Amino acid sequence: MPERKIDPKFNIHSSYTKLNLVNPYRYGSGEVDPGNPNMLQSPNTFTDSIWNKKYATILSTGLSDPDGGFTATEISISANIIGLYQLVPFTVPAGNQYTVSMWMKLSSGTGGIVMGFNGRTKGGNNDGMTTLFNLTTSWQKVSFTSKLTVADTGLFAIVASTSISGGSSNHPAVTLQIYNAKMEEGQQAT
Numbered sequence: 001m002p003e004r005k006i007d008p009k010f011n012i013h014s015s016y017t018k019l020n021l022v023n024p025y026r027y028g029s030g031e032v033d034p035g036n037p038n039m040l041q042s043p044n045t046f047t048d049s050i051w052n053k054k055y056a057t058i059l060s061t062g063l064s065d066p067d068g069g070f071t072a073t074e075i076s077i078s079a080n081i082i083g084l085y086q087l088v089p090f091t092v093p094a095g096n097q098y099t100v101s102m103w104m105k106l107s108s109g110t111g112g113i114v115m116g117f118n119g120r121t122k123g124g125n126n127d128g129m130t131t132l133f134n135l136t137t138s139w140q141k142v143s144f145t146s147k148l149t150v151a152d153t154g155l156f157a158i159v160a161s162t163s164i165s166g167g168s169s170n171h172p173a174v175t176l177q178i179y180n181a182k183m184e185e186g187q188q189a190t
Helices: 012-017
Strands: 056-063 072-077 082-088 097-106 111-119 132-135 140-147 155-160 174-185
Touching: 072 082, 082 174, 097 111, 097 132, 097 155, 111 140, 111 174, 132 140, 155 174
Parallel strands: none
Antiparallel strands: 056 072, 072 174, 082 155, 097 140, 097 174, 111 132, 111 155
């Protein structure tokens, strides 16, 4: 029997570390950063029940995304309300830094959203929900990074049309396309 040779160009380590073989949707686009994984489930499947859509309506799915695929979703968020969010239930100590990010673009016209995170039980961790991110009809990555003020039992990643803190930054309803939601620990999202 002839000896079988392995092609040296085949790098099994690289092949397996770039894919999440258990759940390819967990990290979006199949890419994994083993040192800083995405903490959100279903980052491109906003129809999944893990995403609360009490005041957001899914209008269409399978739209072209900024990576050349067809996994973007169009949603409408009601005026002056928390639109789309997901709870990440984990214990976090005070001082840990987290980044929430997502690719977004308006379906038409002008407008904006607020984005950030809310503490599950501690109001001191509500952060990022006072900054209006102005959007256009071109894809842009929106991200917010902050450190937790107090220990908590979880965080909500949120996209909304209203300020969580103070309630003074209310905005009209908005229709936008979204893609690749992330919550990462420890550094600015890339």
